[in-house]
Amino acid sequence: MLRVVIVGATGRMGRTLVSCARQMSGLTVTGAIDRPDSPAIGRDVGELAGIGALGVTVGSKLAAVLDGADVVVDFSDPASTAGHLAACAAARVALLVGTTGLAPEIEQQAMQAAAHAPVLIAANTSLGVTLLTALVRECARLLPTDFDIEIVEAHHRHKKDAPSGTALALGRAAAEGRGIDFGQAAVAGRAGVAPRRSGEIGFAVVRGGDIVGEHDVIFAGTAEKITLSHQASDRAVFARGALEAARWLAAQPAGRYCMSDFISIKT
Secondary structure, three states: OEEEEEEOOOOHHHHHHHHHHHHOOOEEEEEEEOOOOOOOOOOEHHHHOOOOOOOOEEEOOHHHHOOOOOEEEEOOOHHHHHHHHHHHHHHOOEEEEOOOOOOOOHHHHHHHHOOOOEEEEOOOOOHHHHHHHHHHHHHHHHOOOOOEEEEEEEEOOOOOOOOOHHHHHHHHHHHHHHOOOHHHHEEEOOOOOOOOOOOOEEEEEEEOOOOOEEEEEEEEOOOOEEEEEEEEOOOHHHHHHHHHHHHHHOOOOOEEEOHHHHHOOOO
16 A cells, blocks of 8 residues: 655645545555645545545644655645655655746755655646657657747636746757757747747746646647647546656655656657
């Protein structure tokens, strides 16, 4: 039985993770963490997820629930990610981070933690998006450079980061396929009358309602257009993908991993 600790357990994704873990064989939730000022502290995480009591109360200190845990799944606050990496590295417990909006320096901290424990950071834990990312990279590599690349993403009104972590990951994949520097090519939002520069990777953002997640990558040429798309209609898609990846990650040696390692995509 895989023993899972969920960080951010009372958020939208956290509650979905708790519910999905209950439905998946071979998984059990042994710890639940939320921010220290959360009103959920001390309450049963199963009751908060609407699936009945699990006998696991919500706490605020990750280190306190790592003894005996096999893997931590973290969908919480990007400001807390560094601390979670350090705690899991010290306890030699695998960590899957699905939190988006991470600071650039997190990658260096992830590499340090990966010397002691398996670490996987994913902007999106959907298997479909993982495949989409590989397709975008290959499409960018094969198409002539006069095909303009634009990425359009839509999420619910409460999402804090924009463009989404998934959109940025798709943009990086396109830049890798083109062999260009993503930081120089990326343009988030357009205003005014400036014409589009050759080689740009543009981003457009939609926020509204309860949209779970939609991403379109447009390769626009002259008289033709290719669009690669992914739409998620249920948050459980990300939860199930994260939990299956966590099951795999817990069996790996210490190291830095990504979702494509999990599903073994070859492009």
